[in-house]
């Protein structure tokens with residue numbers, strides 16, 4: 001929203017979302033095709049923008065090695081939830097029909113640099129990457145399969161947090177996923193968590209922060225509470241870099257900020273150090 | 277009987293209001309009547325002694341245990357000191373430090389959950405609120421000692437859950453437990469905070485709802501009119517339920533206990 005306000009004054013011809021990508025960090029206007037060509041990275045400020053789950057999988061998995069698992073696991077509407085705009089079921093069914101995905105994380109077995117791994121990637125475009133029961137179930141199953149097959153887990157998060165349409169059961173997925181990655185780590189297997197833009201709320205406060213390595217990309221937004229909530233609490237404006245990847249690294253919660261082009265080789269190198 | 281009649285008529289939002297009532301018993305009130313001894317211990321050995329979450333060894337009936345929970349007060353001054361029950365990362369790290377000590381000496385742990393949520397401040401973010409909560413969830417899922425959880429008032433989202441991973445989850449009759457506050461949910465999904473009563477209903481946050489959803493094990497009845505009317509009776513009901521849970525859990529070999537705890541949370545939201 002902030003970038004939109006900024007754009008109203010200087011631009012003579014209001015750039016439309018259809019043609020232009022507006023960098024949410026520096027406000028630069030970048031033609032959409034150029035943005036895509038540059039792998040959703042801002043040419044001005046090096047902000048690493050959002051990728052779809054399938055796009056990121058293609059960049060991380062060895063060619064042809066990704067085999068999706070748990071595709072049958074989808075959302076559940078335990079609460080029969082309705083809000084002002086209608087039912088949760090109608091809303092999410094439309095998202096499923098449009099995206100072709102059934103949950104906010106895509107999970108599979110894959111090879112990275114020839115190493116067999118469990119690879120999971122969240123998609124912010126699917127209900128804001130929110131953590132539903134189906135998401136939690138896929139992640140827990142992935143941890144269990146990784147243990148059974150002696151695979152490292154590489155999990156890329158992108159999420160606004162818990163999915164409130166699934167109420168308390170969404171909250172419980174934080175416990176479920178954290179317990180599952182805890183078991184994986186106890187079993188002596190590495191868990192590499194890649195916190196991509198944005199990773200906030202209940203996802204940052206569960207499995208995403210629990211990596212043996214927590215890595216991220218330049219200028220990703222990572223945090224627990226929302227900026228506005230915090231500003232209302234402390235009655236102060238927060239600096240622009242608050243909750244950025246760089247801020248998290250400075251405060252000791254991120255092992256490394258890795259450029260997108262180096263992400264796969266970096267993960268593979270770390271797995272080599274771990275004896276894989 | 278009168279209790280039952282009012283309970284039936286109460287809306288989810290009525291329960292939210294009751295759960296937030298400053299006159300409601302808080303951790304120290306419960307301990308006053310339920311424990312013969314409470315020795316508070318301080319600090320995370322890293323940064324500070326958070327006052328939003330307090331912990332110490334206690335004797336409840338015949339059980340020696342570690343008690344930890346969110347800290348709220350009855351007055352504004354007390355609440356300022358307790359940060360209105362909103363814990364900082366330091367509080368969750370203190371809880372883990374002392375829980376590890378309880379594990380070492382085979383003491384059961386009783387947690388008291390009563391928070392609007394983890395403290396949403398810049399300093400909390402700087403010290404890793406997300407990491408502290410995440411770590412706590414993982415930590416308690418692996419802890420080799422019985423953990424009994426009592427949701428006594430407001431079970432506010434991740435800040436509540438951080439100390440609510442246990443073997444038995446008890447909840448007071450008028451307590452609420454939710455992924456987001458009804459006001460917050462209404463603001464986002466209804467675009468109108470005033471629709472909080474609708475959101476409260478839709479979110480299914482009462483003890484009865486949570487029992488039906490399989491999230492809690494037991495509802496602890498409150499004295500007539502609610503716990504705020506009679507702290508002692510409320511505390512004694514909690515004491516009874518907690519003691520029964522501890523006695524039951526102590527019989528289970530610790531490895532089985534930890535496996536069962538994993539299975540318990542593993543099954544939540546599971547529908548296959």
Ligand SMILES: [Zn+2]
Pocket residue numbers: 023024025026027028042043044045046047
């Ligand atoms: Zn930029």
